[in-house]
Amino acid sequence: MLYRLRREDFxxxxxxxxxxxxxxxxxETLAPYYDRAERLYSVxxxxxxxxxxxxxxxxxxxxxxxxxxxxxxxxxxxxxGLHPSHLPLGLLRPGEPDGCILCDTCNSFPCKIRAKSDAxxxxxxxxxxxxxxxxxxxxxxERLITNGSGDKVVAAEIIRDxxxxxxxxxxxxxxCGAVNxxxxxxxxxxxxxxxxxxxxxxxxxxxxxxxxxxMLGAFMPPRHDTVFQKTVAINDYYLRGPETDYPLGHIQSxxxxxxxxxxxxxxxxxxxxxxxxxxAWFARGVEWLAMSEDLPxxxxxxxxxxxxxIRLRWEAINAEAHHELVALARRLLRKVGAWYxxxxxxxxxxxxxxCGTAVFGTDPKCSVLDTWCRTHDxxxxxxxxxxxxxxxxxxxxxxxxxxQALRAADHIKDTHLR
Ligand code: SF4
Numbered sequence: 405m406l407y408r409l410r411r412e413d414f415x416x417x418x419x420x421x422x423x424x425x426x427x428x429x430x431x432e433t434l435a436p437y438y439d440r441a442e443r444l445y446s447v448x449x450x451x452x453x454x455x456x457x458x459x460x461x462x463x464x465x466x467x468x469x470x471x472x473x474x475x476x477x478x479x480x481x482x483x484x485g486l487h488p489s490h491l492p493l494g495l496l497r498p499g500e501p502d503g504c505i506l507c508d509t510c511n512s513f514p515c516k517i518r519a520k521s522d523a524x525x526x527x528x529x530x531x532x533x534x535x536x537x538x539x540x541x542x543x544x545x546e547r548l549i550t551n552g553s554g555d556k557v558v559a560a561e562i563i564r565d566x567x568x569x570x571x572x573x574x575x576x577x578x579x580c581g582a583v584n585x586x587x588x589x590x591x592x593x594x595x596x597x598x599x600x601x602x603x604x605x606x607x608x609x610x611x612x613x614x615x616x617x618x619m620l621g622a623f624m625p626p627r628h629d630t631v632f633q634k635t636v637a638i639n640d641y642y643l644r645g646p647e648t649d650y651p652l653g654h655i656q657s658x659x660x661x662x663x664x665x666x667x668x669x670x671x672x673x674x675x676x677x678x679x680x681x682x683x684a685w686f687a688r689g690v691e692w693l694a695m696s697e698d699l700p701x702x703x704x705x706x707x708x709x710x711x712x713x714i715r716l717r718w719e720a721i722n723a724e725a726h727h728e729l730v731a732l733a734r735r736l737l738r739k740v741g742a743w744y745x746x747x748x749x750x751x752x753x754x755x756x757x758x759c760g761t762a763v764f765g766t767d768p769k770c771s772v773l774d775t776w777c778r779t780h781d782x783x784x785x786x787x788x789x790x791x792x793x794x795x796x797x798x799x800x801x802x803x804x805x806x807x808q809a810l811r812a813a814d815h816i817k818d819t820h821l822r
Pocket of ligand 1: 496503507508509510514515516517519521632
């Protein structure tokens with residue numbers, strides 16, 4: 405799912421749970437990098453009826469059309485006056501002999517035929533075709549080591565195949581994901597950076613965000629044979645609800661589920677449900693995801709325990725808007741034909757869409773990174789993943805991570821590598 409943030413996500417927005425802060429760059433700053441990222445990750449989509457679509461040109465590839473039951477639901481949503489739109493999907497060559505076969509295991513599984521636009525397929529493997537690029541696997545970055553004055557990283561201490569290795573370089577880019585990037589900086593504390601590397605603001609690890617997300621199972625007899633159902637989005641309530649003036653979030657259809665996914669990803673009680681019951685449900689079911697913006701709080705944070713383990717504290721802040729979105733989605737799905745709509749992930753907490761632990765900005769007192777994701781405190785250290793997000797928005801973050809990474813790479817090329 406490769407969404408651009410909505411233009412409004414770059415500005416300040418009021419939610420019932422608090423304020424979603426503005427970004428130090430605008431949508432227009434990232435737009436050309438979104439264009440490049442969409443080409444790089446082969447995004448299929450349509451500039452059609454999404455009321456929140458920001459100004460943009462056509463997608464690099466046409467949308468994946470709604471199939472079977474999803475096409476029927478999209479039509480019924482339109483009859484209700486809503487604006488169902490095509491999800492922006494990262495798939496390679498759908499329908500071509502060596503391309504994506506639009507199967508029913510896209511959700512939750514890697515693609516066995518390498519037709520999903522993931523980072524390995526679209527960027528890491530192609531990069532390895534260059535002689536100058538080396539990939540170390542089974543290698544764990546333990547600490548970053550600075551020079552005596554603390555203004556440059558000189559080496560990374562790495563455990564590779566169980567052995568300590570020291571890697572020296574003129575430039576370091578940390579990209580471990582929002583939780584682990586923060587943890588690496590905190591682990592790298594030294595005499596100059598006592599509270600963690602690049603942490604003069606005290607914000608490394610703080611403001612951790614992850615979307616408020618609830619999976620919904622809609623029971624819609626009769627049985628149906630729609631194979632690829634992750635194609636439709638409802639963004640009518642992204643900026644305001646039908647009866648409220650604040651944002652609720654985003655709703656999207658999901659790939660078909662099965663008993664294995666339900667037992668592995670559901671709440672503990674889900675494991676005791678017999679497989680035949682799941683099969684009966686999912687043969688007639690359509691799965692959905694309702695997703696609302698999480699808001700930054702300094703108390704939601706990554707820290708290290710005294711023995712070096714990562715501790716993550718998180719408490720939902722914008723729950724009121726999310727509960728409203730879930731209730732609204734359930735009502736909508738009943739109106740378009742569902743007999744029952746059950747929240748099937750209630751109470752499950754995971755780190756999907758993690759962001760915010762090294763926020764970017766122009767003021768070193770209020771941010772960890774500058775607007776090109778270079779740390780304010782250390783000249784040759786960049787953090788390029790979702791750690792830089794000042795707010796989480798309510799659409800999938802991957803394309804924004806890629807776009808900002810391309811922007812940071814251009815900056816590095818023009819400055820440090822010149
Ligand atoms: S898992 Fe299936 S739908 Fe997903 S990219 Fe691979 S072939 Fe396509």
